[in-house]
Amino acid sequence: MIVRDLSIENNTERRVDSDGWTSVRLLLKNDGMGFSFHITTIHAGAELHMHYKNHFESVYCMEGTGSITDLATGETHQIRPGVMYALNNHDKHILRADAGGPMIMACVFNPPVTGKEVHGPDGAYAADTELEQTA
Protein backbone atom coordinates (compact mmCIF):
# COMPACT_ATOMS: atom_id res chain seq x y z
CA MET A 1 0.00 0.00 0.00
CA ILE A 2 1.11 3.51 -0.74
CA VAL A 3 -0.03 6.34 1.53
CA ARG A 4 1.04 9.92 0.86
CA ASP A 5 -0.01 13.26 2.32
CA LEU A 6 -0.35 16.23 -0.04
CA SER A 7 0.76 18.67 2.65
CA ILE A 8 4.01 16.73 3.06
CA GLU A 9 4.65 15.93 -0.61
CA ASN A 10 4.07 19.59 -1.45
CA ASN A 11 7.51 20.24 0.07
CA THR A 12 9.33 17.51 -1.86
CA GLU A 13 10.56 17.02 -5.41
CA ARG A 14 7.07 15.71 -6.28
CA ARG A 15 6.03 19.36 -6.50
CA VAL A 16 6.56 20.91 -9.93
CA ASP A 17 6.13 24.64 -10.54
CA SER A 18 5.64 25.83 -14.08
CA ASP A 19 4.15 28.74 -15.96
CA GLY A 20 0.58 29.17 -14.68
CA TRP A 21 0.40 25.94 -12.71
CA THR A 22 1.80 24.02 -9.78
CA SER A 23 1.40 20.28 -9.45
CA VAL A 24 2.14 17.71 -6.80
CA ARG A 25 2.57 14.31 -8.43
CA LEU A 26 1.36 11.94 -5.75
CA LEU A 27 1.80 8.84 -7.93
CA LEU A 28 4.37 8.46 -10.69
CA LYS A 29 5.34 5.76 -13.12
CA ASN A 30 7.77 4.17 -10.69
CA ASP A 31 4.90 3.48 -8.29
CA GLY A 32 3.82 0.78 -10.74
CA MET A 33 0.11 1.64 -10.88
CA GLY A 34 -0.12 2.15 -14.65
CA PHE A 35 -1.26 5.75 -14.18
CA SER A 36 0.00 8.86 -12.44
CA PHE A 37 -2.11 10.93 -10.05
CA HIS A 38 -1.57 14.64 -9.52
CA ILE A 39 -3.11 17.44 -7.51
CA THR A 40 -2.71 20.46 -9.76
CA THR A 41 -3.34 24.12 -9.01
CA ILE A 42 -4.07 26.31 -12.02
CA HIS A 43 -3.12 29.82 -10.97
CA ALA A 44 -5.80 32.54 -10.97
CA GLY A 45 -6.14 34.08 -14.41
CA ALA A 46 -3.87 31.52 -16.11
CA GLU A 47 -4.61 30.44 -19.67
CA LEU A 48 -2.86 27.20 -20.61
CA HIS A 49 -2.62 25.83 -24.15
CA MET A 50 -2.15 22.08 -23.93
CA HIS A 51 -2.07 19.07 -26.17
CA TYR A 52 -1.19 15.77 -24.56
CA LYS A 53 -0.36 13.90 -27.74
CA ASN A 54 1.27 11.07 -25.84
CA HIS A 55 -1.05 10.72 -22.87
CA PHE A 56 -4.70 10.36 -21.93
CA GLU A 57 -5.71 12.63 -19.07
CA SER A 58 -8.76 12.92 -16.85
CA VAL A 59 -9.23 15.97 -14.62
CA TYR A 60 -11.70 16.57 -11.78
CA CYS A 61 -12.22 20.09 -10.44
CA MET A 62 -12.27 20.26 -6.64
CA GLU A 63 -12.07 24.03 -6.12
CA GLY A 64 -12.31 27.18 -8.21
CA THR A 65 -13.90 28.01 -11.54
CA GLY A 66 -12.77 28.45 -15.11
CA SER A 67 -13.30 26.99 -18.55
CA ILE A 68 -11.92 24.59 -21.11
CA THR A 69 -12.06 25.11 -24.86
CA ASP A 70 -11.92 22.12 -27.19
CA LEU A 71 -9.87 23.43 -30.10
CA ALA A 72 -11.23 20.76 -32.46
CA THR A 73 -14.80 22.00 -32.09
CA GLY A 74 -14.34 25.52 -30.69
CA GLU A 75 -16.71 24.58 -27.86
CA THR A 76 -16.07 26.06 -24.40
CA HIS A 77 -17.23 24.25 -21.27
CA GLN A 78 -17.49 25.89 -17.86
CA ILE A 79 -15.52 24.26 -15.07
CA ARG A 80 -16.55 24.35 -11.42
CA PRO A 81 -16.21 21.95 -8.49
CA GLY A 82 -17.72 18.59 -9.43
CA VAL A 83 -16.96 18.86 -13.16
CA MET A 84 -14.69 16.27 -14.79
CA TYR A 85 -13.19 16.36 -18.25
CA ALA A 86 -11.37 13.54 -20.02
CA LEU A 87 -9.04 14.09 -22.96
CA ASN A 88 -9.98 10.79 -24.54
CA ASN A 89 -8.97 11.93 -28.03
CA HIS A 90 -5.68 13.58 -27.01
CA ASP A 91 -7.74 16.74 -27.42
CA LYS A 92 -5.92 19.99 -28.05
CA HIS A 93 -7.37 22.44 -25.54
CA ILE A 94 -7.12 25.72 -23.65
CA LEU A 95 -7.69 25.62 -19.90
CA ARG A 96 -8.43 28.88 -18.10
CA ALA A 97 -8.79 29.67 -14.42
CA ASP A 98 -10.99 32.63 -13.61
CA ALA A 99 -9.18 35.72 -12.31
CA GLY A 100 -10.87 35.47 -8.90
CA GLY A 101 -8.84 32.50 -7.68
CA PRO A 102 -7.02 29.30 -8.54
CA MET A 103 -8.58 26.02 -9.68
CA ILE A 104 -7.54 22.92 -7.79
CA MET A 105 -7.78 19.75 -9.85
CA ALA A 106 -7.19 16.03 -9.35
CA CYS A 107 -5.56 14.65 -12.53
CA VAL A 108 -4.82 11.15 -13.78
CA PHE A 109 -2.44 10.40 -16.66
CA ASN A 110 -2.18 7.20 -18.68
CA PRO A 111 0.59 6.31 -19.39
CA PRO A 112 1.93 7.64 -16.14
CA VAL A 113 4.10 10.71 -16.01
CA THR A 114 7.60 9.72 -15.00
CA GLY A 115 8.71 12.75 -13.00
CA LYS A 116 9.49 16.31 -13.82
CA GLU A 117 7.76 16.78 -17.19
CA VAL A 118 6.72 20.29 -18.17
CA HIS A 119 4.98 21.20 -21.40
CA GLY A 120 7.01 21.39 -24.59
CA PRO A 121 6.43 24.20 -27.10
CA ASP A 122 3.72 22.02 -28.68
CA GLY A 123 1.77 21.84 -25.38
CA ALA A 124 2.64 18.17 -24.91
CA TYR A 125 4.73 16.14 -22.53
CA ALA A 126 7.32 14.00 -24.23
CA ALA A 127 6.45 10.38 -24.81
CA ASP A 128 7.89 7.94 -22.33
CA THR A 129 10.75 6.76 -24.52
CA GLU A 130 11.39 3.79 -22.27
CA LEU A 131 7.86 2.59 -23.10
CA GLU A 132 8.32 3.21 -26.80
CA GLN A 133 11.58 1.32 -26.88
CA THR A 134 10.09 -1.75 -25.24
CA ALA A 135 6.85 -1.65 -27.27
Ligand code: 9YT
Ligand atom coordinates in the same frame (compact mmCIF):
# COMPACT_ATOMS: atom_id res chain seq x y z
C1 9YT B 1 -5.20 20.26 -15.22
C2 9YT B 1 -4.01 19.81 -15.96
O1 9YT B 1 -3.79 20.09 -17.09
N1 9YT B 1 -3.20 19.02 -15.29
C3 9YT B 1 -1.99 18.61 -15.87
C4 9YT B 1 -1.13 18.02 -14.87
C5 9YT B 1 -0.12 18.95 -14.38
N2 9YT B 1 0.15 20.01 -15.28
C6 9YT B 1 1.10 18.11 -14.14
O2 9YT B 1 1.25 17.55 -13.06
O3 9YT B 1 1.91 17.99 -15.06
